[in-house]
Amino acid sequence: MIPKLVIHNSISLDGSTTGFTANLDVHYGILGSYEPDAMIVGSNTAKTGTQFFCEKIPPEEESDFKKPDIQPDDTRAYWMIADSRGILEGLMHVFRRSEYSKDVIVLVSEKTPEAYLNYLKERDYDFIQAGAERVDVKQALEIANERYGFKLVVSDSGGILNSILLEQGLVEEISLILTPEIVGKNGTNLFRGIEKSGTQLELVRNEIVEKKYVHLVYRVLKK
Template identity: 85%
Template structure:
């Protein structure tokens, strides 16, 4: 069984995910209202996001090699981080220390460097291995549901991963926070790598937030 997947993102008026200052407080307040079991994010987005957690990457400590003790009533979500190339080697402790997640589970493929797999094992990170050259997202989500009981996963990522999720028909809903700003030609389109045409949506919620932001919720219509 595949968990319900919601894409959540803050965009400019012209559909860019970069080139403007998103309201992080509103972004994560709305995201947390979904009460997801896990958030899925691509490795590039995760690497960029380390700047929000610390100005400088701190050295690892002994505690970073141990799984955190998780209480049954902990409301935080896990992070599913797709990283088949191992670009987060040396950075994973930043996410493990975050107050916003229970712990990180890494999605890897058969082509993931062995050194990175060993890095994860030595630090007791759970990882899900699927796919040959890159992560098989559908299979990874199925395993996440079977192994961890995840029923709702929210994508808080960039255009590449979001496009893959849509391309494979895994997305049920799209949540967008519209920011009153136009980026122009230097913008980065939310679904810039999507090859599939004609994805039809149905608006089922619209709300003005703090007088200037608009939260839109769409249902992805099945073909």
């Protein structure tokens, strides 16, 4: 069994995920209202996102080599980061330190470099190995449900991972924060990786946030 999966993202009026400044308080405030067990993020999105957490990557400290102490009343979500190629080596402590993250679980594949797996083990990161060349997201979600009891996972990622999730029929709901900006031709479409058209949606909620943003929630209609 896989957890319920919701895609959540902030986009411009013309559907771009880049080229504008997202309101992180609004973005994570709405994401937090879902009270997810975990957030799933692609490695490229995570690497780009380090700029929001720190101007310069800080050096690792002794505390970065062990799991954080998690209190029973901690309502933050775990972060599941898909990184089969190990591009986040040397950066993982940035996410572990984030105020938005309870701790990090890394999704890897059978082809993930052994050196990267050792890097994760030395720092006591949990990881889920699923898939041959790339991460098999469906299998990883099934393992997360069995191992951690995750019931609700929110994708806070870019177009590549979100497209995979949609095309594999794993998404039940899409949550979008519409920002009143137009990016233009240099924009990055949220679902640019989808090859087949025809995904049908049903609008279930819309509301104005801070007199500037529009929060739209769609249910994905199963074919």
